[in-house]
Amino acid sequence: MAHDDLDAAEIATILTSADAGDVARLLRTPAPSSVDIQWARVSAILESNIGVSFRGATDADIAAAEKATCPWTDEVRNLYHRAEPTPEQRGIALIPPGFELLSLDRLLSDHRLWIDFNANPAFGEPIDMDEELAKPAGSPAPMMLPGFVAFAKSNADTLFVDTRTGPLHGCVNIHPDADAPWKPPLWRSLSAMLEQLAFSLERNTTFDMRVTLWSKYQPFIEGTRLVWEYR
Structure with a gap:
């Protein structure tokens, strides 16, 4: 069901490369909620199952990263207040199918x-x-674009938040390797993405995501890592 705060016709005029199915899929994604609440659900699963907890970046470091890139959304700030991976935590996949959160240093180098x-x-x-x-x-x-904030990578594929204005301000999309980010956003917001991730982890059910095509990924634990199996 489409969310009442979005006008389907208006969204269709923005997503000029999308068909009706793409628009309907985006409208069915969760509405923005709270990064704090959704991250708490995700982090509880990670800590209890693989013993991993992420620390948050400092206010000063977040402000410096924002100043060096572009004006961030509150959700991007909140994510980094809760979760900035350390070098030792690289390779611990968080988002299927193998995307890992970027540290602020990696975010900045990617932006440059x-x-x-x-x-x-x-x-x-x-x-x-x-x-x-x-x-x-x-x-x-x-x-x-300079108004895109990359926050997770899988090899050369990049997940980013689109900070441009409009009804989809703060949406999450992918820049796939050797292509351009011309397809419709994956989620309306970071909190929507985290809500879907939390649901998948809590219920041990598949997570739908598009890299080049839409696919399903099943979470499971491999030693001390969360990994995702293509289904």
Whole structure:
């Protein structure tokens, strides 16, 4: 069922590369709620099953990272207040199918990489950045934009929060390896993503996610790691 706070026709005009099924799928994702509440559910499962707990970054470090990138959403700040992985925690998959949360240092290096690439593209002319940033959140993009905040990676695939304005402000999308983030957002918000993740872990049920295609992933414990099996 679509959420009452979103207008399906308006969303369809934003998601210009989406078909009716893509729009309906996004409208069915959970509404934004609370990163604090949803992360508490996820972290309780991680701690009880694999003995892993994440510390949060300091206010000063979060503020410095935000200043060096773009204005963040409250949900991005709240996520990093609760969970910044240490170097020792790399490789502990959190989001299927193998995405791991980025430390603030890795977030910053990723952001700088894309800024440099956008200014000096390997092919063609630089894009009109002001024009792209003025489009509503969720709009197809030709590449990672300065208003995208990467927070998780799996090899060269990147999950990011779109901080552009509009009814989908703060939505979560993927920049797949060797492609552009032109497909519709995966979730309306970070809290929506975490809510779906918590539900999957608590009920030991599959987690639906699109990398290139929509697929189902089943969580299970492998030693001291949470891993996801393609179904």
